[in-house]
Amino acid sequence: MSTGLPATGTRRTARRKEILTAAIGIVSAEGCDALTMRRVAEELGMRAPSLYKHLRDKDELIAALQEHALTSVAVALESVPGDLASIAAAYRSWALANPALYELASGRPLARDRIDADVEARAAAPIVAAASGDEDKARMLWAAAHGLVDLELHGRFPPEADLDAAWAVLVRAFS
Amino acid sequence: MSTGLPATGTRRTARRKEILTAAIGIVSAEGCDALTMRRVAEELGMRAPSLYKHLRDKDELIAALQEHALTSVAVALESVPGDLASIAAAYRSWALANPALYELASGRPLARDRIDADVEARAAAPIVAAASGDEDKARMLWAAAHGLVDLELHGRFPPEADLDAAWAVLVRAFS
């Protein structure tokens, strides 16, 4: 009983793309909390209920933002040399430049069923490569980078902490 | 102009303690999202507005939960041998046993002005000790442990991932 439609119901209409773009703008400029359906609708000159003709619910919007973020980090990591120091620096730079998107993409479960399966692997690939294909090592490196970024973004380190030095400890141990 | 009251306004009345206990119970049993002022009030047989006679706002309740969580991890880390492997295992165990409290205490900025200054240092001390006093190393170890736990709690690792092995990579590199 094939319908010819994608199983996810993720039709790619022009309006849907506009909604996504507006959402990215709001999150980037005003943070995660500013992402409300009413605020997104306002940005497009319409009312919140109208969004539900293009999206099933807010979670679908968030899933789309997660997919966007993952693709964006992947591009960033692919654009630097493959050594651990470069990958680590690029990871941190991307997160500090896109704090709200980073939080959205990492601070909650990944909506795997609503996201293109490839983007997750694509974002992970440079890290796995930097770990010479050792998956356990790659997971540890990813977690360490995520932890450093997450704590920095949440202001959890004391102001006098030398975060470059903390990153250097990680890079030196695994290079 | 001393008033004889603590500067924070953190009076320790009996009712306040009951509210905290109720909040801990709700968060532990039903998760972070279940923590609403109305739900807490219901648990104590009263209405939400009454809570504001004992707490300035919801953030003060969350700060109290963060303080509780930090003290609780500190106790857990102090109760095992001081080597990195033991500390790491205790950190992970505590987080997996208290996922919602962990999220509350780590997934948002610490309300430092509303929390007893000592508890943060107390929770950090065992990790600093395991890093032989090297603060950069300690911050990296804390971040790595936090990252591993955070990603595990959010279901970000694939189901077949061997997380014991990932933790072992960290412990082996820094022991």
Next chain:
DNA sequence: ACCTGAACACCGTTCAAGT
């Protein structure tokens, strides 16, 4: 001193109705 109901400005979401 402690608690209440009513109210306000918000949420996400549904639905009948309009073009």
Next chain:
DNA sequence: ACCTGAACACCGTTCAAGT
């Protein structure tokens, strides 16, 4: 095919009023 207003069940919070 697309958008709307009204409505519903929620939030955190304020405030005048009750005991």
